[in-house]
Amino acid sequence: MLKNILGNSIVQFVIGRLIGLYMLLVGVTTRWTRVNQAAIEPFWAGQGKMIACIWHGRFIQVHKLWAFGPGVPRAKMLISQSREGGIVAHASRTVGAEVIRGSSAKRGQQKGGVEAMRQMARHIEDGGIICMTPDGPRGPRMRVKRGPVQLAKLAGAQLVALTWATSNRIVFERSWDKFVLPLPFGRGALIWGNPIDPPPLDASEAEFEAVRLQLEAEMLRIAAEADRLAGIPVVQPAPLKPEPAPQAEETAHAS
Known part of the structure; x- marks a missing residue:
């Protein structure tokens, strides 16, 4: 019953808008300390290609880490x-970010991951910015999958x-x-991290993994630094497990 309700487009719109408004409320009522903002400012000015990465568990305030306005590259x-x-x-649309829909293949069923990768590469080539959750949609928590690095390699984006x-x-x-x-x-x-260069197009598996x-x-x-600055316990990543064989269509995304 609940799944049917959440599958209704009107219900999704209403809940999504309410969540977006709540995101904006938290953003404007919190006293923020900004760390290493200089690392992102060239990208706000349209200088360079970029893929932004945030953990799935923290995407709800991602809009505070980007600038929206005239002359700023569009974020998707x-x-x-x-x-x-x-939802x-x-x-995301409520706080100003556009979206691209797509997921990794699951049990042989295509979820639009390949087309999503193409759309993201085109958006970057057209001067836009892509934001991804590298541990989505189902983990392991706070462990980077191959999708963002693969996109960075294809698009030549940091x-x-x-x-x-x-x-x-x-x-x-x-x-x-x-x-x-x-x-x-x-x-x-x-907090903004320091830009990381993509692997070259002819990168070896070792270079890609690095x-x-x-x-x-x-x-x-x-993430640990942000928690410490806020005076709260640090959220820990999932324990490391042996990596499965790479899948050609794997991407990272929010759920």
Whole structure:
């Protein structure tokens, strides 16, 4: 019954808009400390190609880490084609970000991942910015998959880690991503990582993996720093597990 309700386009629109408005409320009522903003400012001015990366559990305040306005490149967020993804898409549009819908193949069923990759590459080539959640849609938590690095390689775009934390929050400990719900009227931190160069088009598997690990390390570093600045316990990543064989259609996205 609930799945049928959430699958209704009108219900998705209403819930998504309410979530988006809540995101805006938290954004304007939190006293933010900004760290390393200089790393992102050239991209706000349209200088260079960029793929922004934020952990799935923290996408709800990602809009605070980008500038929206005249002359600023358009930002698009990769969102899954799930029912929940429809709600997230409306929330993203409410805060100013456009969306691209697509997911990895599952049990042999195509979920639009290949077409989404093409759309993202075209958007970057046209001067836009893509934002991805490298551990989405189902984890493991805070572990970078191959999708963002593959897109960076194809598009010749740098990878930039983003994160935030707030002193007032609820962490959903039983969710796979330990989703963080920020609460208004607290203090918080916005942190931008240092840009990471993409692997070359003729990169070996070792070179590709080195970039993936560098991105993961940077995302973990700034997430822990943000939590410490906000004065809250650090959210830990999932334990490392043996990596499965690469899949050609794997992408990362929000759900």
